[in-house]
Structure formats: structure tokens, C-alpha cells
Amino acid sequence: MKPAKFEYHAPGSVDEAIALLGRYEGDAKVLAGGQSLVPLLNFRLSRPAALIDLNRIPSLAYIRADDGVVRFGAMTRQRTIEFSDVVRQRLPLLSEATRLVGHLPIRTRGTIGGSIAHADPSAEYPAILAALDGEVVVKGPKGERTVKARELFQTYLTTSLESDEVLTEVRLPAIDAGAGTAFEEFSRRHGDFAIIGIAAVIAGDGASCSMARLATAGAGPIPVRLRAAEEILERDGLGDAPIAAAAARAAELVDPDSDIHASSAYRKHLTGVLTERAVRRAMAKRGR
Amino acid sequence: MAFLRSPHAHARIGRVDLASARAMPGVVTCVTAADLRDTVRPLRAASRMTGYHATDLLPLAADKVRYQGEPVVAVVAESRYVAEDAVDAIAVEWSPLPPVPDARAAMAAESPLVHEEFGTNVILTRAFRHGDVDPALAGAALVVRERFRFRRHAALPIENRAALAAWNADGLTLWSSTQVPGMVRDALAESLAVPGHRIRVVAPDVGGGFGLKSSVYAEEIAVAALARRVGRPVKWIGDRREDLLASTQAWDEEIDATLALDGHGTIRGLRASVLADVGAYSIVPWTASIEVIQVISFLPGPYRVPAYLGEGAGVATNKAPMGPYRGVGRPVATFVMESLLDRAARRLGLDPREIRRRNFITEFPWRSPSGIVWDSGSFAETLDEAARLADWDGVRAAQSLRGDATRRLGVGVASYVELTGIGSAIPASPGADIATGTEGATVRVDPTGTVTASFGLACHGQGHETTLAQVVADTLGARLDDVRVVHGDTSAGPIGTGTYASRSAVLGGGAAILASRSVREKALAIAAHQLEADARDIELQESAAWVRGAPDRRVSLREIARSAYLGARRLPKGLEPGLEATRYYDPFFGTASSATHIAVVEVDLALGAVTVLRHVVVEDCGRVINPRIVEGQTIGGVAQGIGGALLEELVYDDQAQLATGSLMDYLPPTAWEIPPIVVRHLDRPSPSTIGGFKGVGEGGTIGAPAAIANAVSDALGSLGVEIAELPVTPDRIFRLLASRAPRTG
């Protein structure tokens, strides 16, 4: 389990990285935290001609909050996010979910940009990007563009990024102080990828729901925004019946694949169960 | 070194093109089976079992591969990186054959054959009969039947297997991550046609074994053969993928079992038929029978079973070979028997504890239906104490308070008895001539007064350096700090096989006592001579001797030892010089360890998730040498049992391709999944072993899966769900609950 040979470049700037990616014409991989890519290299499941390591570009690591948006440099470590006061206050959902990403030594290296660009549908960060309707900034030879969550994820481990583009920033809208959030996840072991994860944001007073945001991890080839379930809550409020209806709707909205850990039917079932649990827990955290 | 391993479960090997690999810079050599044919002889595990077919153990597959991961080409290069590059550059013309994916398929008349020359995939059968089981079943008030399934499991030591071979003018030294250096030495002598005294096998600090490292492996032979061929040391460090693909695997049995009882819950008879998926080869030296025979041997458990028929068949498939794993067969046997008893108790409205008490063996020695002699057992005592520690009644009270909540509590019990310290009366398989029943110890006091105790055993985390030193120090009368234990090196100790089967305390400890007694006797004679007293009046403790009642005048062990080697000038007349002894011990039948496990679980019905809240073990492992080490062995074993019950499963698809080839998919438990585990020891010395020791290394893994399965069945009992398949994964619970959900509309 040793990587095949590759050229290695550690550019000092994003522009330099883009130029290098162009030079390899799709046969280079961007190395961010490496917590998903290096295992693939070690198994020789990935054999790029070159690695373009972003770890020597200090300007890609930051957390900035302004105008209701929290912006993360792509190379911001998950560990930094876990302990960030800004994130705790403005994006408590992200704080909670970050503690579910692998284990602390994984989060030491793992980055927000890497996790999202890797596009593992069982991972927490893509689900949050989908739930919050966030966007990423992508830079390529033709300049910069922003890509919304729903346009970013295409299928397993595949985004709409071009091979010579670099994801440079993740933008998540800050969550209203009065809203409640929860990330409910079920995995076989602590720190494993989710069998199903549900990101939930609930706003509104009492039984009324002014806004609901729900998205999945693990329920298909890309994170699924559960808009039809959100609408039930926004329309019918947060009583037992609408919550149950929203959970049932959530299960209908997903079409997960089967794998050795969970059948499709079980994942659909879990989507409903965890949607209900996430909604209830988010509700209870409102206004705190 | 790296291996090209078969990507196919079953295929003929055509042309192998090594040209580009051999041409790579840094590659020393690439060889196939043909290149080693003249220098390496096949090994076979002998046995007189009916219908048994032995298979060849060779370093590389010739002509045909029989499981995914089987080594086909060995590449020696200057680094593992380059060796893997070379493996990638090898082109093999494969002719894939239809695979045999599981034991049921293998039994079908039209099934392809793993080994064509046998004309069958059934490579062994064995049966134990006692009494007349048919009338017992026919006339019983209650008969419970179930088909049980225990899925395939990996031992998964955290250190992967590894071996390093170096030859010089004196012969071969092989460093190997093995539990059985003695067996490997003997096997290499045969395989490589080298005299045994030219081979030294060293198992230094070995990073866990759990049975996986107690067989002889192709890779060990390959490094030795290749090192001889290239004239340089050759090292193979197996990686995790190789470990999951090509180390021996465990369990994977289907058991049809029927238990007959009278109206009071007294067992009348037991019948079981075990179908074991033994993989592609019959491993050396254990044969493919090791799991299945132990299942049928131990199914009756610690209970009086007046009529028994246990039949087992080992069926070859295109999977990695089945081998010993902690508990060997007994985790499966215990799961089946304890599940049957709980089913019977539910039908009869009996407390699970009560049905066990009504059937426990209480007279010893007791000959079990499979012919094993139980010398002792504290079955009811372990059960009662475990129930108290687990707060059984408290769990029952909490269950009724919770009613039909989403999170259900369950409590489950499992009692078992295991044969440990197995002596020569019980061979590894019928007719097997490997020396699993004896073990030696050499105890030597050197002229500086320090003691070296050397063993053929090999430690891989059991703490023999501590426990065997304690035994020697206590028996001989030496200071603990003066005793050094040497093990895991075939050139440094007496003949022995290694450490497996909960044998080291009993056999190694017994041999250590015998040798230490011999040395002590001689030391007393020398001390008596120097103190001018009778040897019977000498005290020898903490490395000093004195005449009883006169502790002021002492001779040290060092002085005694110096005299021993100085010879006639200092020794009593006629006493042979030297102060060392080598003794061997054979416990003949062995002895009986027993325990009761109680697991308390919570089942989240909506998630199908089981959480073990606490786990209690009360065990009788005989005289305890070191309580902390016993506790560590037991807790570690329980953790593996929890993994086996809930998380760990080697999954092969219908093409016999391993779907769990990484630790993302094969799931040993982390600290988070393991609850606090309470262990209590009953100190009941064995009546039949020297020292009174009973083995303890495996027990934790034997009892835990059964207790957890019963606890889950208890939690789900009111829903009509009983667990018959392990591991009981969330998806399986979901399906069990869904299949029993009341249909509406």
C-alpha cells in the first residue's frame, strides 16, 4: 500500500497552482488535507501524474464573517473550524458537524475545501453546504466564479469543477441567532462516515416554523436538499403531525444505493427517523 | 518484497510476463511458482478425519488460484515502493473460472470444484454421537429449532503479519510476526529441506495475534526461499489489505440445531449440523477442521446433555482459508447453545438463569458427549455472581418501567466451559502429529545468581515476561527482579510450539514449575552442604537460603550458583555440577475454564442500533497468577466479542470478491463502542494441572457474542424477534423488525 510515482508541486499561490493543473491536462490531483486522497493513493486507486499541494499557500486559510456570510479559505483545517468562536456563534451547525468528521487527528489535516471538493456524499460538509444553500468560489485560468451547492455536486466524488480549477473559498450564510440547528448522524462506529446524516436548521416561534432547512448525507450520490419536507414544516408548523409528515416525506425524497453497511430500504428508513430527530433537536435549541 | 496477488477468486494462471518488472531499476528478482518448484517442497496438514483432503501449502500458487489475494508472483526489490511498482508491471494471462462463493453453493451438485482432484468440495466431515438422540427429540415436551448463522470474521491484530529472512554460513534466521516460532521452524526445515539446527525462528515483540498468527504461512516460506535464492536478506511487511485478503479467517458457519427438553426445562437431547465455509485450503498445521470440530465438540457446553448428535462438514470455497481465532469454534458453539436455552426458557416461561441452573453439570470429573473430560467447573457460582454484578433484577425492573419505548433494554446471559491447557490426549485433529500437548521450560541460575527462564512459547501481549517470571520466582525462591524470561526464539529455549489455545499459563507455567522445582532441590542441597544442615531444614526465598530458625546465617543464590559451577570443591559428594533444569509438561487432557457473561444492551428500535451498556464477566480461570493480566486478557477478549456480535463481518460478494478490504468497511470497535466491562475472578485452582492454572486468553471472546445476542433477543422479545444471525447489524435488525411489523390495510 504505497503510492505509485507522481510529480510533486507545492505552489506558493493559487495562480501558480492553476497553471500547474493546466500543464497536466487533467492528470494532476489537488492535494489539500489529504485525508481522503492519500488513502486512495496508498491503495493505488488513484494514480495521478502529479500532485499539486495547496498546503504552502497560506492565503487559503482563513475564517471571515461579514454581511451575514461566513467565508472559509479552502485550506482552513477542520480542527480550526472545530475550535473557532466565530463558527460556534454564527454556524453552530458546522461546529456540531465538524466533531463528527473522523477523529481529531484527522481534523488536524482535513480541510473544508478538500472535503467539499472531494464530494463524498456521506461526508458532513457537503450536506451542510446543501442545507444552508452555500456556495463555493472556484478559480481557474479564465478567472473566478461562484458555484451554488446544487450546481456543484454531480455524483459520487464528482463536482462540476474543471480539472484546471481550484476551489478557493467556501461561503456559508450565517444562521440567524434565533434559529435552532442540529446535525443528526448515524454511523456504524464513532468517527466513521455517516450511514445517514441529516443537517437541520429550524427558525420560528413556538409551533410555527418560519424557515426549515434540511439536507442529507449518505442518502444517494450527492447530498439531497429535502425541500419538500421543509415546506411541510414551513406550512404546517412544528406539531407532531407535520414533523412526522415531513420525516415521511424526507424518506420518500431520497433514493439511496445499497452497500455492505446498509440497504437502500434501511437508508430511506433512517432518513425519516433522523429527519424527525434532527428537527426536534433543532427546535429545542431555538432562541438559545 | 511484495506479492502479485490474484485479483480473481478462481482462475487458471496462464502466461506470466515478468520482463518489464524485472527490468525496473531497484528490482532484484521476480519469481513464480515454477521458479521455486525445485527448491521448495509442499507442506500438508495431516489428519485421519473421514473424507479429509489435505491441500498443498506452497509459497506461490501454481497453475490455478483459489482465492482473491492468493500470492502468485513474489517480487524482491530495494524498497516496498519499487516492489509494488514492479507488481503493477507484471502481466498475467488469467482464465477466470466460475467461483464457489459460499458453503451452500459449494454443496450443490453442479458446483465448480475448488480442488478438482478431490471430486468434491466437502473436504472433511466429523461427528460426535452420545446416547440416542432421535427418541430423545421425539418424546420431548419441548423442542426448539433454529438455523443459526455466524458470519465470517477477521482476527485483525493491529500489527500486520511480517517476516524477514537472512541466510549466512550457519543457516537461516527468520524473524516473523508469529505466535508459533517452533512450528514455523519445523515447517521450514521440511519445506526448504534444511536441517532443523540450521534454522532459527525469532518472534520478537509481536503486535497481537489472536490465533491469526498461529499457522504457517506462504509468505514465511517465500521470504526464506527468496532470501536463499538472491543471497541477501529479504523482508516482507504485510499491509492491511494483504491482512484482510490473505490471513486466515474465522467462523462463517451455519448451524441447524435442535434442543429437546422436558416440561421442567431439563435437557433431553441436542442435535446439530454444522456447515462450515473453510475457504480454499486446509491450513498447516491445523487443517481446515479446527473451527468446525470445536463447534461440535463444545456445543453441549456446561450442561448435562444425555443424548447428542453433532455433525460437521468443512466445505471448500474460493475464499481465504479458515484458521484459528481466539476461542476457536467456541464463540459459535456458545452462541448456538445459549440461544437455544433462552428460546426454551421463553417458551417455558422460565427465567434464563433458572433454566441454566437446572441443567448445569455439578459432578466432576464429567465426560462430555464429545468425549472431553471436564475436571472442574464453577458454573452456577459464576452465573449467580454475574447476575448480581450486572444488576439483573434492576434491569428487569427498568424494562417494565420503559414499556414499549423506542429504546428497549435487554439483558442476556451466556455460560460456557472451555478446554484449556490442552494436553497430548486431545490432538489438534485426529491423527495430527504436532506437539500441541507439551511444552518445555529451561530454568538456569548463572554464576552471578540471576535466573534465566526460557520457553518455546511466544508472547504477543500476554505479559509472559511478568507471569512466568512470577511462577519461576515463587517456585524457585528467587527475587522476581532476578528472573528474566526468554521466549519467542527457537535457538534460545527448549523445544516448544508457541502460544495459542490458552495454553501458556498451564503448559508453560507447569513446565516452569517442574524446572524450577528441580533447580530448587539442587540449590537446597548445595545450601545445606554449605550451611552444614539437612536440606529439609533449608529455607530458600528471595534469592537467599538459611537454616530454618537461623535466618542470620545466609547463603545467597549467587553463592549457591557459583559453587554449583565450581564443581566438586564446593559441592556435596556425588552432586552433578551446574544449576539448571529443562523439564517438559503434558497436562494430558487439560483443564476446564468456565465463565458466565452478562450483557446489558439498549436497542434503538428506530435506528436498529444496539449499544452495550455494560458487560459483566465472572470467570473461573483457576489459580490466578496476576489478576491485572487476567483482567486485561478478559476485557480485551470481550471487546473482540462485542465486535463480532455487532460490527465485524468479512463480506464476500457472489463472485467471492472481498467487499471489506479496508478498515473503512471491516469495523473493529473503537473505545466508543466498548462499555465499561466488569470482571471478577473465582480463585478455584484446577485439580488436574500443575500449579492449578487454567487458561484464560480466549474466554472473553467466547462468551460475549452469545450474551449480547441473548440480550438483543431479550430486548426485542415482545416484538417476536429472536436473534439467529451474528453480527446483528443495524440493517439486520431493521429487516427483522420490518418483517414482523403488523401489516395494515
Add this chain to the structure above:
Amino acid sequence: MPEPVSISLTVNGIAREGRCEPRKLLVDFIREDLELTGTHVGCEHGICGACTVIVNGEAARSCLMLAVQAEGAEILTIEGLAKDGKFHPLQEAFRQHHGLQCGFCTPGMLLTALDFLRVNPHPTELEIREGIAAVLCRCTGYQGIVKAVDAAAKELGRTTG
């Protein structure tokens, strides 16, 4: 053909240099080039945690880093944990509480625990279990390790006021 790269870094307080292919994993560089074999290799895909070392003050998997990425880094391996022949309180606690059996996971476990206790100096038992869930141990069932980390936390809390 990728050229070998030169690497300068500080390991256990000592400046070290080496030269290797860019694909070489940090753990192999530490073991083979720096000859510090206390760091173990268990899975090479970041799950078992045996290879965990401290990189610039934080625990990380050395099987998921390239050696070249450690250029200029400060690394602590298990060989650097004891000071002046005296065990670190964590090591002492592992010894006292039977926190190891075969010892193979122990280096990664100790360094993971070291990092964990810096982040959470006064953990509950469950927090300890969560923290050390980053490393697989197959021998101990974790109980001795949990006790050891708890004891070490108390000892470190006492000695550092």
C-alpha cells in the same frame, strides 16, 4: 521521472535531514530514513491510528502525509516523549493502569492522548473514549487505556497547577 527531494525538519527537538522520493509517506520516512521505528504502521489508510505523531503541536496520521509535506515541520514521535530518561506522565499512567498489552498501538495511542489532553485537560470518561476512538487497539478492550488517560489528566492537572 520525479526527482528525489531534500527534506529538513525537526524531530524530537533535533534538526534532521533526508532525501527521498516525493511519494514517500511521512511514516516510512520516519521509520526508514530517520530510523525511528517507534512509530508503527497499521493500515496506511488513516483508520487505525498506529502511526499518529505530533506535527507542529497537533496529532496527525503520518501515513496520510507525504514526507515532503513535513519540510520545515516540528515533529514529535514516541521516542521524544520521555524526557531525560523519565517517562512522560501519560507513559507512566499506561504502565500503572495496564494500558497496553502487545504495545503496537501504544505509540499512536499515547500521542493521540497527549494531543487530546491539551485540547481537553479535564475530560470525562466518555470524552476520553471519544478522544481515543481515533486509535484502534485490539488487545486491551480500551479499559486500561481509559483509566490511564484519566489518571494522566489528573497528574498533569496537578503538576501544571
